[in-house]
Amino acid sequence: MLFSETFFESLSTLAVNKLRTGLAALGIVIGIGSVITLMSLGQATQKSIQTQIQSLGANLLTVQPGAIRQGGVVGAMGGRTSLTLDDAKAILSSSEVATVKTVSPEVERRMQVTTGKSNANTEIVGVTPQYEEVHKLEISSGNFITQRDVDSMTKVAVLGPTTVSNLFGEGADPLGQTIRVSGKTFTIIGVTVAKGGSGFMSQDDRVYVPLTTAQKQLMGVRYLNSIALEAANPEVMTDTQNQVGYLLLARHNLSDPAKADFTIMSQQDILNTASSMTQTFTTLLSGIAAISLLVGGIGIMNIMLVTVTERTREIGLRKALGAKKKTIITQFLTEAVILTFVGGIIGVFFGILASFLYAHFTSSAFVISFSSILLASVVSILIGVLFGWYPAQRAANLQPIEALRYE
Amino acid sequence: MIIKVSHLSKIYKTGEVEVKALDDVSFEVEKGEFLAIMGPSGSGKSTLMHILGALDKPTSGEYILDGKNVEKLSDDELADIRNKKIGFVFQAYNLLPRTTALKNVMVPMMYSDVPKAEREKRAKDFLEKVGLGDRLYHAPNQLSGGQQQRVAIARALTMNPSILLADEPTGNIATNQAIEVMEIFEDLNEAGHTIIMITHEPEIAEYAKRIIHLRDGRIVEDNGNRHRRKVRK
Numbered sequence: 121m122l123f124s125e126t127f128f129e130s131l132s133t134l135a136v137n138k139l140r141t142g143l144a145a146l147g148i149v150i151g152i153g154s155v156i157t158l159m160s161l162g163q164a165t166q167k168s169i170q171t172q173i174q175s176l177g178a179n180l181l182t183v184q185p186g187a188i189r190q191g192g193v194v195g196a197m198g199g200r201t202s203l204t205l206d207d208a209k210a211i212l213s214s215s216e217v218a219t220v221k222t223v224s225p226e227v228e229r230r231m232q233v234t235t236g237k238s239n240a241n242t243e244i245v246g247v248t249p250q251y252e253e254v255h256k257l258e259i260s261s262g263n264f265i266t267q268r269d270v271d272s273m274t275k276v277a278v279l280g281p282t283t284v285s286n287l288f289g290e291g292a293d294p295l296g297q298t299i300r301v302s303g304k305t306f307t308i309i310g311v312t313v314a315k316g317g318s319g320f321m322s323q324d325d326r327v328y329v330p331l332t333t334a335q336k337q338l339m340g341v342r343y344l345n346s347i348a349l350e351a352a353n354p355e356v357m358t359d360t361q362n363q364v365g366y367l368l369l370a371r372h373n374l375s376d377p378a379k380a381d382f383t384i385m386s387q388q389d390i391l392n393t394a395s396s397m398t399q400t401f402t403t404l405l406s407g408i409a410a411i412s413l414l415v416g417g418i419g420i421m422n423i424m425l426v427t428v429t430e431r432t433r434e435i436g437l438r439k440a441l442g443a444k445k446k447t448i449i450t451q452f453l454t455e456a457v458i459l460t461f462v463g464g465i466i467g468v469f470f471g472i473l474a475s476f477l478y479a480h481f482t483s484s485a486f487v488i489s490f491s492s493i494l495l496a497s498v499v500s501i502l503i504g505v506l507f508g509w510y511p512a513q514r515a516a517n518l519q520p521i522e523a524l525r526y527e
Numbered sequence: 528m529i530i531k532v533s534h535l536s537k538i539y540k541t542g543e544v545e546v547k548a549l550d551d552v553s554f555e556v557e558k559g560e561f562l563a564i565m566g567p568s569g570s571g572k573s574t575l576m577h578i579l580g581a582l583d584k585p586t587s588g589e590y591i592l593d594g595k596n597v598e599k600l601s602d603d604e605l606a607d608i609r610n611k612k613i614g615f616v617f618q619a620y621n622l623l624p625r626t627t628a629l630k631n632v633m634v635p636m637m638y639s640d641v642p643k644a645e646r647e648k649r650a651k652d653f654l655e656k657v658g659l660g661d662r663l664y665h666a667p668n669q670l671s672g673g674q675q676q677r678v679a680i681a682r683a684l685t686m687n688p689s690i691l692l693a694d695e696p697t698g699n700i701a702t703n704q705a706i707e708v709m710e711i712f713e714d715l716n717e718a719g720h721t722i723i724m725i726t727h728e729p730e731i732a733e734y735a736k737r738i739i740h741l742r743d744g745r746i747v748e749d750n751g752n753r754h755r756r757k758v759r760k
Contacts, residue, residue, distance in 0.1 A: 136626055433621075440615060442639065443610075521577045524582075
């Protein structure tokens with residue numbers, strides 16, 4: 121018998137037994153759809169956690185002078201003046217440090233800031249344009265400090281929103297106005313977006329000025345308080361830390377790492393927490409997916425096996441009418457493949473649709489995991505085909521009359 | 528001769544109990560015979576019929592069909608025999624459920640690669656022959672018992688088999704319908720088909736030219752035109 125013939129016979133058998141076909145396909149749709157949806161929800165959540173951590177600067181390394189790391193105990197920092205702009209430039213240009221994306225040299229000092237009416241004590245930060253990227257700073261109005269400002273030592277300032285309301289009052293537009301810091305007048309060219317946080321560590325209560333202006337005109341120093349580095353990705357953090365460490369040791373003519381006149385701090389702690397959180401999450405997800413697959417698989421198996429009695433008789437009859445064993449097995453296998461394939465496509469469609477709707481209505485990330493689609497489809501199809509084929513081949517091996525009498 | 532069985536036995540085992548459904552049965556059937564097998568229920572009629580139809584295998588004994596030892600045939604060869612050489616009419620009709628009469632009749636032709644157009648034409652012809660020309664697209668549950676039986680007969684005839692085996696072909700149908708069915712059988716027999724049927728109704732058996740009586744798995748009487756004999760106890 122030709123395969124095309126068998127194919128159409130399978131199709132017509134499926135079409136004739138609509139309820140059976142529908143139930144079996146439904147089992148597969150649910151099996152695949154639920155796994156895809158659950159995995160996608162999980163991955164969307166995972167992604168949003170990662171994004172939140174990233175906004176803290178998960179890839180951030182900070183080089184600070186003066187503290188000595190000993191057995192994990194970090195001493196007081198900033199005492200020394202060993203870090204220079206040349207160090208920062210070297211880190212960026214060195215061929216030994218390949219995994220650094222951006223370098224932001226910084227100086228900072230608390231100073232008094234005044235306007236005509238009010239004054240405040242706030243953190244003055246001398247920065248280069250790279251600061252914006254490294255610290256994920258966002259500008260709500262105006263611009264950030266440019267390389268030109270740094271090169272030509274202009275007197276411009278970018279203010280944090282808290283500083284703006286401290287100095288100018290709630291909701292004021294400070295762009296174009298001026299502030300005075302240790303006798304020098306700065307024009308305000310931008311305001312940053314509020315990042316949250318409060319008190320001493322608040323990133324919103326700051327005044328950013330060009331690095332050179334801060335060093336030479338406000339603080340009269342040549343050193344840096346810190347160099348912030350952005351690594352290319354979370355995986356190379358440790359490598360970057362080591363590479364930068366060796367580079368700076370060499371530059372500072374030090375051979376013993378224990379005597380280093382600088383410290384490199386990473387957000388490793390946050391990252392560690394995040395990884396363990398993500399790990400737990402992944403385990404949880406795998407568990408959920410496994411259960412969904414199991415339930416879906418049992419559903420498919422059930423409907424395939426429930427029809428065995430009827431189908432065994434059908435096989436007996438077909439054999440009695442002259443069907444060869446191969447023909448019967450091909451037909452049943454074809455039926456199972458068509459069924460699982462169509463059910464699989466519908467399942468993938470509904471899985472993606474459900475994930476999309478979830479993302480849409482909770483305004484979270486819409487993530488589709490292709491590995492989950494693959495896993496769900498392969499497992500469901502294997503189960504469908506196995507439990508479509510196994511009883512069929514057993515029945516096909518019976519004498520026709522035994523199959524006809526099967527109960 | 529077209530069929531020769533010798534010392535055929537069939538034993539069913541149900542747990543500890545052994546049931547001898549057939550016990551040392553031997554007979555021969557010539558081409559073109561019309562043979563009825565009679566006997567009370569449990570006498571082994573159906574078992575014998577299933578073995579003759581290559582639907583089941585005997586526990587021991589030999590079955591020669593058209594010069595070939597059936598026991599030695601492969602699965603595929605047996606399928607071919609069931610498809611082309613033997614037409615089987617089941618007592619329970621055994622039609623594919625939810626499938627039209629026409630499609631049911633076309634199944635055996637599908638398994639021997641008769642071209643599609645030819646298949647449909649032949650199926651229609653045979654359904655008309657058994658008086659169901661107006662029931663082509665009815666599913667079995669829309670047909671009466673007699674009509675289903677006639678669909679089953681049409682199905683058994685489509686491959687033009689030299690042997691027609693019928694297990695109680697009139698068992699579940701009304702008398703007037705039974706007569707119609709038997710007339711179809713007579714016509715077929717006249718056209719040269721060998722017919723073997725099981726019945727427990729003497730009036731139906733009347734249509735046959737030869738009657739074999741079975742009891743407890745043994746032939747107790749065979750009024751065959753050629754070998755009228757009493758079988759040993």
